[in-house]
Amino acid sequence: MERKTILLIAVLCLLSGFIHAQPGIIKGRISNLINNEPIPFANVAIQGTAKGAVSDENGMYVIDGLEPGLYNVQASFIGFKGKTVFEVEVFAKQPTDLDFELEPSATALEAVEITSEAFERPEETPLSLQSIGTNEIQRNPGGNRDISRALQVLPGVSSTVSFRNDIIIRGGAPNENRFFLDGIEVPVINHFATQGSSGGPVGMINVNFIQNVDFYSSAFPANRGNTLSSVLSFEQKDGNPDRLKKNITLGSSDLGVTLDGPLGENTTYIFSARRSYLQFLFSVLGLPFLPTYNDAQFKVKHRFNEKNEITFIGLGAIDDFELNPDAVADAETPEEAREAEYLLGNLPVNEQWNYTVGANYKHYGKNGFQNVVVSRSHLNNSASKYENNDESDPSNLILDYNSEEIENKARLEHTQRFGSWKINVGGSFDDVTYTNSTFNRVASESGIETIDFDSKLNFQRFGLFGQVSKALLKERMTVSFGVRTDWNNFGPSMDNPLEQVSPRLSASYFLTPKLSLSASAGRYYQLPPYTVLGFRNNEGDLVNRENEVTYIQSDHLVAGLRYTFKSNTQISVEGFYKKYDNYPFALRDSINLANLGGDFGVIGSEPVASIGEGRAYGVEFLIQRKLFNDIYGIAALTLVRSEFTDRNQDYVPSSWDNRYILSMTAGKKFKKNWEFGMRLRVLGGTPYTPYDAQTSADKDVWDVNGRGVEYWNLLNTRRLDDSYQLDIRIDKKYFFPKWSLNFYFDVENVTNQQTDLQPYLDVVRDDSGSPITDRDDASKYLLEEIPNTAGTIIPSVGVVVEF
Numbered sequence: 001m002e003r004k005t006i007l008l009i010a011v012l013c014l015l016s017g018f019i020h021a022q023p024g025i026i027k028g029r030i031s032n033l034i035n036n037e038p039i040p041f042a043n044v045a046i047q048g049t050a051k052g053a054v055s056d057e058n059g060m061y062v063i064d065g066l067e068p069g070l071y072n073v074q075a076s077f078i079g080f081k082g083k084t085v086f087e088v089e090v091f092a093k094q095p096t097d098l099d100f101e102l103e104p105s106a107t108a109l110e111a112v113e114i115t116s117e118a119f120e121r122p123e124e125t126p127l128s129l130q131s132i133g134t135n136e137i138q139r140n141p142g143g144n145r146d147i148s149r150a151l152q153v154l155p156g157v158s159s160t161v162s163f164r165n166d167i168i169i170r171g172g173a174p175n176e177n178r179f180f181l182d183g184i185e186v187p188v189i190n191h192f193a194t195q196g197s198s199g200g201p202v203g204m205i206n207v208n209f210i211q212n213v214d215f216y217s218s219a220f221p222a223n224r225g226n227t228l229s230s231v232l233s234f235e236q237k238d239g240n241p242d243r244l245k246k247n248i249t250l251g252s253s254d255l256g257v258t259l260d261g262p263l264g265e266n267t268t269y270i271f272s273a274r275r276s277y278l279q280f281l282f283s284v285l286g287l288p289f290l291p292t293y294n295d296a297q298f299k300v301k302h303r304f305n306e307k308n309e310i311t312f313i314g315l316g317a318i319d320d321f322e323l324n325p326d327a328v329a330d331a332e333t334p335e336e337a338r339e340a341e342y343l344l345g346n347l348p349v350n351e352q353w354n355y356t357v358g359a360n361y362k363h364y365g366k367n368g369f370q371n372v373v374v375s376r377s378h379l380n381n382s383a384s385k386y387e388n389n390d391e392s393d394p395s396n397l398i399l400d401y402n403s404e405e406i407e408n409k410a411r412l413e414h415t416q417r418f419g420s421w422k423i424n425v426g427g428s429f430d431d432v433t434y435t436n437s438t439f440n441r442v443a444s445e446s447g448i449e450t451i452d453f454d455s456k457l458n459f460q461r462f463g464l465f466g467q468v469s470k471a472l473l474k475e476r477m478t479v480s481f482g483v484r485t486d487w488n489n490f491g492p493s494m495d496n497p498l499e500q501v502s503p504r505l506s507a508s509y510f511l512t513p514k515l516s517l518s519a520s521a522g523r524y525y526q527l528p529p530y531t532v533l534g535f536r537n538n539e540g541d542l543v544n545r546e547n548e549v550t551y552i553q554s555d556h557l558v559a560g561l562r563y564t565f566k567s568n569t570q571i572s573v574e575g576f577y578k579k580y581d582n583y584p585f586a587l588r589d590s591i592n593l594a595n596l597g598g599d600f601g602v603i604g605s606e607p608v609a610s611i612g613e614g615r616a617y618g619v620e621f622l623i624q625r626k627l628f629n630d631i632y633g634i635a636a637l638t639l640v641r642s643e644f645t646d647r648n649q650d651y652v653p654s655s656w657d658n659r660y661i662l663s664m665t666a667g668k669k670f671k672k673n674w675e676f677g678m679r680l681r682v683l684g685g686t687p688y689t690p691y692d693a694q695t696s697a698d699k700d701v702w703d704v705n706g707r708g709v710e711y712w713n714l715l716n717t718r719r720l721d722d723s724y725q726l727d728i729r730i731d732k733k734y735f736f737p738k739w740s741l742n743f744y745f746d747v748e749n750v751t752n753q754q755t756d757l758q759p760y761l762d763v764v765r766d767d768s769g770s771p772i773t774d775r776d777d778a779s780k781y782l783l784e785e786i787p788n789t790a791g792t793i794i795p796s797v798g799v800v801v802e803f
Helices: 002-021 134-138 147-153 278-285 334-346 693-697 699-705
Strands: 024-032 043-046 052-054 060-066 069-076 082-090 095-097 100-102 129-133 177-181 210-216 230-236 245-250 254-264 267-276 289-305 308-323 349-364 368-386 397-418 421-444 447-472 477-488 501-510 515-526 552-565 569-586 608-628 631-645 651-653 660-670 674-683 723-735 740-748 760-763 777-781 783-786 794-802
Touching: 024 069, 024 082, 043 060, 052 060, 060 069, 069 100, 069 608, 082 095, 082 100, 082 134, 082 608, 129 134, 129 147, 134 147, 134 210, 147 210, 147 660, 278 289, 334 760, 334 783, 421 699, 447 699, 569 631, 608 651, 693 699, 693 777, 693 783, 699 777
Parallel strands: 024 095, 024 100, 177 230
Antiparallel strands: 024 060, 043 052, 043 069, 069 082, 129 210, 210 230, 245 254, 245 794, 254 267, 267 289, 289 308, 308 349, 349 368, 368 397, 397 421, 421 447, 447 477, 477 501, 501 515, 515 552, 552 569, 569 608, 608 631, 631 651, 631 660, 660 674, 674 723, 723 740, 740 794, 760 783
């Protein structure tokens, strides 16, 4: 066996040396971003080398003789803003297609020297915008090729200590984010998503599709509405126009296949499917839950001619979450058995599926273009729970939940250039159907309540928007003003478009060619979750319509400085302030819904009133270096405070009040396609609410809840300890004449750092596992706290084959 291993390594090394003689090619088209007309005689250069090309009269270019690997490619032409695409991967004897869309510059044509901005930003969003590329996502240490985890390296982005993918931006709740794939809104991007929020443990989007991700944490363009904290815009790759390419990825939790190629002379496609094997791994490890997820994704693009094209996209998932009753018997220690028994007692069985399909038609005119976007999204979520997980007796039923969210969307946009002016106008229409069938025995500090209702809701949403941007002082200064309004016919509290007018203003000024000062101010609105709007009481009344629930409002103020270097490096500092109004406030438990969403289940299916308020403020520091001389890195420090009102309308720390977030990621590419990277992440401890031991110990309450009941009078009065995690990753790539091979070794939490979370509150059990009655009060159980620790070393090995 050892001889075979040594022989295999020797053969791979020899082949690795051989393929250096197999050069690759980068080719593509240079066009005008506004009208899609070709740009002849544009310069295309490989950064840091003498290699390059000039586009022909059709805007086409070819750069050949390239060793396989990663390159930064720059395109420029007089009268246009230069552009750099980082880390373009070149394969042996296989062309890499790379198109450039250059934006016209308002600067006079005699400006001979054109430089490519490494950290370009549009006029509408001169700050609070970061971009991340596909290779940055793939090699992110501890990220498992998951886009949501890769975003955690950026400033202002926090996360929970657990293994979930909740995206928490500048102290806002996880439900305050919106996601777009090639301009088409996608409501769900995580498996096992929390309905009414946005998080989940595993991302759905396949990184093989991604060209670039733009992350907006404020200064949102007017054409992106219904968000309070962030917009994530995913730009997907076009399919390969020359031949069929295949990719097989075996990761730490799933197996995926991606196909990428032409469907005809003017049509390309990408398709992928993934299947997890976590359920087998969890079963072997004796864990009390067994998750299974499947997803599929596609993109088809057809170019009718130079002026007309259409893109079809699709993303869907099927998720199952089952319990493993053998986990207690399989536990190796009494502590593990007790934790397994506790989790089995309160986790429900969950089934979920969702999909989004859509089309984006684009027509180019002389100095502008139009987009017509249509899509359909559908989420189906069901969960059930029985006392002691005994389904044989119907009276044991605690939870029977079935819900659907269906959105049919249409959006029309027109973008026009008039010299140094840029105008974007449009409108949107959504048809929404929400259904909910709920039976739930709920235990809280006020006692036990049975919720039993069926709800079906259909209503329409409308939006209008416009934005005007202007470059001044030979593009040394830019100013942009936008406004949008949203309304719907759910009820009288939200049907007046004048009550949701959302203005925004941003400006940027270059103090020197490398140093810029930017600021923005805006008012943004977001519709409460459908779970809130569709909730009914047992008599069938739409309670929250009667409570006059309305749009959540958030006002943003942001200002910052940024300095860029020639070595693909930037340093920036930004200060921000966010003020919230009209946040849904749960009337049963008297808690602001902004504090919820970081756990599994459903958020918002209860009576609420739009009386919650909040604020988040802080400062972000960033040092970032894109790949340059084989070194890359990013360090971000965020100092933040997040506060929302409690039942007394006093401001208290929110569940997302980390106080500080430090993230440092760096890597080095070595000869023969070796690469090493590491990531350090430090989080300030977040607040939590202690349990109400007296209420929790009540037998009727515990038999229904299976866990402690929070004492909301002491909302977020306790705080977790600070935590940190260090991850490392090693990659080795082999490029062969017709295929490539990538091995990676990743270790999460390499120091085995342990973090104490809020302890579980559990009943004391006898030797048979039955709860013990309190001798002093026969109506109550004896309770005890069980330590709840997060953090373990997670090594993983992955293989990626492309051919």
